[in-house]
Amino acid sequence: MQMRGGKNSNTVDVLDTFVFVLSSAAVAAAQNTAPPLSPTNIFAPASTPAESIFGLSMFVLSVTAAIFVVVVSLLAYAAVKFRKRNNDDGREPPQVYGSNQVEVAWTVIPILIVVALFMATARVIADVQKVSPSANAIEVVAIGHQFWWEYRYPHLGVVTANELHVPVSDPQHPTPTFIRLLSADTDHSFWVPRLAGKTDLIPNHPNSSWIDPHEVGLYLGQCAQYCGTQHAKMLLRVYVQPRDEFERWIQQQRQPVSGTDVVSEGRRVFESTACINCHTVSGTVANGRFGPDLTHLMSRETIAAGAALNTPENLRLWIQKPEVIKPGSLMPAMELTDRELDAVTAYLETLR
Amino acid sequence: MSTDSIAWPQTETAVQPLVDRLHDWVTTVDHKRLGILYLGYALVFLVIGGIEAGIMRIQLIRAHNDFVSPQVFNRLFTMHGTTMIFFVVMPLVFGFANYLIPLMIGARDMAFPRLNAFSFWLTAFGGLLLYLSLLGANGLYGAGNAPDVGWFAYAPLTSRTFSVGHSTDFWTLSLLVSGFGSIGTAVNILTTILCMRCPGMSLAKMPLLAWLNLVMSGMVVLAISPLTAAQLMLLVDRYLGGHFFDTQAGGSAVMWMHFFWVFGHPEVYVLVIPGFAFASEIIPVFSRKAIFGYPVMVAATICIGFIGMSVWAHHMFTVGMSSNANTFFVLSTMAIAVPTGIKIFNWLATMWGGKIEFKTPMLFCVGFLFQFLIAGLTGIMLGAAPFDWQLGNSYFVVAHFHYVIVGAILFTIFGAFYYWFPKMSGKMYSETLGKLHFWLFLIGFHMTFDFMHIPGVLGMPRRIYTYEPGRGWDVWNLIVTVGVVFQALGTVVFVVNLVWSYFKGATAGSDPWDAWTLEWSTPSPPPAYNFSVIPTVQSRRPLWDLKHPDDPDWKYE
Numbered sequence: 001m002q003m004r005g006g007k008n009s010n011t012v013d014v015l016d017t018f019v020f021v022l023s024s025a026a027v028a029a030a031q032n033t034a035p036p037l038s039p040t041n042i043f044a045p046a047s048t049p050a051e052s053i054f055g056l057s058m059f060v061l062s063v064t065a066a067i068f069v070v071v072v073s074l075l076a077y078a079a080v081k082f083r084k085r086n087n088d089d090g091r092e093p094p095q096v097y098g099s100n101q102v103e104v105a106w107t108v109i110p111i112l113i114v115v116a117l118f119m120a121t122a123r124v125i126a127d128v129q130k131v132s133p134s135a136n137a138i139e140v141v142a143i144g145h146q147f148w149w150e151y152r153y154p155h156l157g158v159v160t161a162n163e164l165h166v167p168v169s170d171p172q173h174p175t176p177t178f179i180r181l182l183s184a185d186t187d188h189s190f191w192v193p194r195l196a197g198k199t200d201l202i203p204n205h206p207n208s209s210w211i212d213p214h215e216v217g218l219y220l221g222q223c224a225q226y227c228g229t230q231h232a233k234m235l236l237r238v239y240v241q242p243r244d245e246f247e248r249w250i251q252q253q254r255q256p257v258s259g260t261d262v263v264s265e266g267r268r269v270f271e272s273t274a275c276i277n278c279h280t281v282s283g284t285v286a287n288g289r290f291g292p293d294l295t296h297l298m299s300r301e302t303i304a305a306g307a308a309l310n311t312p313e314n315l316r317l318w319i320q321k322p323e324v325i326k327p328g329s330l331m332p333a334m335e336l337t338d339r340e341l342d343a344v345t346a347y348l349e350t351l352r
Numbered sequence: 353m354s355t356d357s358i359a360w361p362q363t364e365t366a367v368q369p370l371v372d373r374l375h376d377w378v379t380t381v382d383h384k385r386l387g388i389l390y391l392g393y394a395l396v397f398l399v400i401g402g403i404e405a406g407i408m409r410i411q412l413i414r415a416h417n418d419f420v421s422p423q424v425f426n427r428l429f430t431m432h433g434t435t436m437i438f439f440v441v442m443p444l445v446f447g448f449a450n451y452l453i454p455l456m457i458g459a460r461d462m463a464f465p466r467l468n469a470f471s472f473w474l475t476a477f478g479g480l481l482l483y484l485s486l487l488g489a490n491g492l493y494g495a496g497n498a499p500d501v502g503w504f505a506y507a508p509l510t511s512r513t514f515s516v517g518h519s520t521d522f523w524t525l526s527l528l529v530s531g532f533g534s535i536g537t538a539v540n541i542l543t544t545i546l547c548m549r550c551p552g553m554s555l556a557k558m559p560l561l562a563w564l565n566l567v568m569s570g571m572v573v574l575a576i577s578p579l580t581a582a583q584l585m586l587l588v589d590r591y592l593g594g595h596f597f598d599t600q601a602g603g604s605a606v607m608w609m610h611f612f613w614v615f616g617h618p619e620v621y622v623l624v625i626p627g628f629a630f631a632s633e634i635i636p637v638f639s640r641k642a643i644f645g646y647p648v649m650v651a652a653t654i655c656i657g658f659i660g661m662s663v664w665a666h667h668m669f670t671v672g673m674s675s676n677a678n679t680f681f682v683l684s685t686m687a688i689a690v691p692t693g694i695k696i697f698n699w700l701a702t703m704w705g706g707k708i709e710f711k712t713p714m715l716f717c718v719g720f721l722f723q724f725l726i727a728g729l730t731g732i733m734l735g736a737a738p739f740d741w742q743l744g745n746s747y748f749v750v751a752h753f754h755y756v757i758v759g760a761i762l763f764t765i766f767g768a769f770y771y772w773f774p775k776m777s778g779k780m781y782s783e784t785l786g787k788l789h790f791w792l793f794l795i796g797f798h799m800t801f802d803f804m805h806i807p808g809v810l811g812m813p814r815r816i817y818t819y820e821p822g823r824g825w826d827v828w829n830l831i832v833t834v835g836v837v838f839q840a841l842g843t844v845v846f847v848v849n850l851v852w853s854y855f856k857g858a859t860a861g862s863d864p865w866d867a868w869t870l871e872w873s874t875p876s877p878p879p880a881y882n883f884s885v886i887p888t889v890q891s892r893r894p895l896w897d898l899k900h901p902d903d904p905d906w907k908y909e
Binding site for chain 1: 421422423426500502506508509514599600602603604605606639640641642644645646647648670671672674675678679682683686687689690693694696697698700701703704705706707708709710718721722725726729730732733736737738739740741742743744745746809810811812813814815816817818819820822823824825900903905908909
């Protein structure tokens with residue numbers, strides 16, 4: 001018992017030091033604009049839910065690190081001190097069958113630790129889950145598809161895919177974004193580590209999540225629930241923009257597609273092949289919903305759910321041989337002639 | 353010379369034709385032979401599952417690698433998980449339970465020898481069925497051969513819409529068949545322990561291994577049943593137009609998750625409690641001390657058994673449960689740390705004040721203590737629901753549960769192999785090769801699974817066949833893959849050691865470890881009837897009482 005008392009005061013010291021080191025590291029991380037180690041580092045939070053989780057993580061890590069140090073020291077001490085010596089007399093050591101006092105000690109102390117961890121955890125659960133949308137919140141519906149993301153802004157009349165745009169949220173005047181999570185087919189999971197923990201998108205089971213990014217920038221993530229062949233290339237990109245830039249983006253997305261009266265050769269090919277079964281170009285006959293909305297395709301930096309940059313070459317390759325970029329994706333090879341391919345690519349490049 | 357003429361006819365009767373010997377093995381109802389069949393069968397699948405893991409690690413060695421296609425990768429992780437859980441660790445656990453329990457409780461066989469054989473062959477057939485999918489599942493649409501829905505096969509990916517062909521059916525039927533085998537064995541173990549103990553062995557005087565397997569078997573009966581039910585429901589969905597999990601017709605994907613994890617989490621304890629059992633036999637013998645706090649160890653195990661049945665939804669913190677449900681499962685999950693911690697402290701206290709001999713079995717048990725501690729601590733992190741919202745389904749989780757299944761369970765199983773190999777074969781293994789195995793495997797294990805935590809923290813999800821460069825994941829994945837080489841080498845040394853020692857090893861004698869439980873009072877290997885005279889015991893360590901008549905245990909218990 002005496003021994004355990006002594007260890008405990010040490011534990012507190014270790015714990016304090018540890019918390020200090022970690023929290024200074026966290027402050028350093030927060031001041032850096034570029035996240036350390038990885039753009040998807042969970043320990044570089046930039047939004048309230050991720051920050052709440054980060055705070056809890058540091059507490060849990062400190063407690064578990066302290067337990068680790070204590071128990072491993074005991075194990076190492078026992079393994080060295082009580083090993084059989086070369087000059088052993090061959091007699092059996094004293095047989096000890098147990099001790100009620102000691103058992104009570106190492107039952108009660110863990111119970112106290114568990115209670116502390118539980119209370120801290122319960123608080124963060126409430127902090128993150130029991131938040132309802134404020135009046136100035138942006139609402140987005142995110143729909144998971146095999147293997148891409150559909151985003152709809154029901155109050156703003158915008159439909160887009162794979163690249164989510166949200167306004168930066170000033171802590172003084174927060175403009176959080178609430179995301180309603182639906183699935184069109186199998187389970188998916190929305191995970192942008194620097195903004196929030198992951199939440200699954202499950203068919204027949206609407207979920208929600210929220211973020212309030214404090215810093216402008218591009219935040220990466222990817223689908224975190226196995227959803228089929230191309231689960232790996234179902235990437236997430238969240239563009240956090242200053243308020244005015246975000247408003248301009250919304251205005252631009254609400255524009256009807258330009259030049260619907262001009263029927264180019266590419267448009268004719270697009271509208272007379274299977275493209276329109278799956279894709280929408282608003283204001284034209286293309287109104288499929290199985291694949292991403294292409295109305296403002298050229299406003300996006302990537303295609304194929306972030307798997308390739310949105311360049312004319314990639315676009316052409318994606319139409320011709322999607323399996324080169326993303327084997328197993330549901331985009332079929334369109335079997336077009338070279339001339340048709342060039343024309344369709346040229347047409348898509350007019351969708352600004 | 354005269355001994356020759358006496359011994360000669362004996363050896364002649366011993367050498368039967370190979371066909372007869374194989375026939376004896378196939379038709380055997382002897383618990384020891386069935387135990388060895390389980391172990392041999394599991395080791396074959398361990399190699400297969402290990403090769404699958406190796407191929408996956410080659411694929412992930414760098415970003416945008418194309419060693420295997422996404423389709424093949426998805427089959428590999430599904431087969432690896434299913435194989436390792438159901439056809440490696442389960443049979444290993446059942447193999448040792450079968451072999452040891454009758455010997456340790458002074459019985460001549462299991463309660464139901466024929467059920468025992470039936471259960472083994474069901475399990476064996478289940479494993480073969482899973483791998484038959486490689487030949488048979490190339491169904492109507494030519495889509496897929498091996499199952500590719502992941503080892504927990506979340507709905508609706510398993511519905512006929514998303515899983516065409518028959519690969520999912522092979523998976524379902526394979527688990528259904530082997531599940532019945534597991535339930536049969538569990539009922540057998542329960543009955544044997546409750547009804548067939550030798551005179552004097554009250555429940556409180558059983559070896560801890562018997563106690564822990566009693567709890568494990570109870571959990572198997574409770575946990576495998578919902579899995580079996582869910583598999584039947586999935587079959588109804590796929591072939592009889594049911595809509596249990598068919599979300600396109602109003603079914604519930606979340607219900608499958610509940611069914612699966614109400615099996616899946618107790619399953620972890622089904623696998624790890626026998627690991628605790630091996631440690632609880634090996635650590636005292638090599639520390640030369642009685643187990644510290646036997647009644648508390650029993651109570652903690654029962655406690656783990658009960659709480660372990662009520663923590664399953666911590667696998668589902670990200671599926672959008674209410675904050676109340678999340679909070680409840682945080683509490684139950686963290687509560688399990690208390691009895692588990694008690695066990696770790698009791699093993700430490702058993703070593704404390706002993707004279708520890710670091711033979712190979714003990715080395716593996718010390719490795720187990722260290723790794724199980726870490727696995728428990730990362731488990732607390734994952735149990736804190738908000739932390740899990742970040743870590744769940746990432747490589748951190750993969751690292752965590754491999755710490756449990758390899759670092760804790762497989763380490764104790766390796767320890768158990770070395771500890772009881774002399775009893776099973778009558779030969780001593782090579783201590784040098786055993787230690788080489790331990791160090792190779794320890795280094796490989798830590799290279800692979802320590803560094804695997806890091807990409808998880810850096811946002812790398814599990815089950816991706818490739819990943820983007822520039823995420824800071826590359827170097828960690830490289831180290832993880834290199835560690836596999838050491839683990840594979842260690843496993844080769846292990847197999848070589850077993851085979852070589854079986855043929856060339858020194859004779860072990862009945863009691864090479866100077867141990868205290870009843871199996872060491874029989875010859876090595878034990879005769880078919882185990883005990884010529886059923887023993888009578890007075891304490892938990894009957895052989896200690898025999899060896900120390902001046903200071904017997906029963907005076908203190």
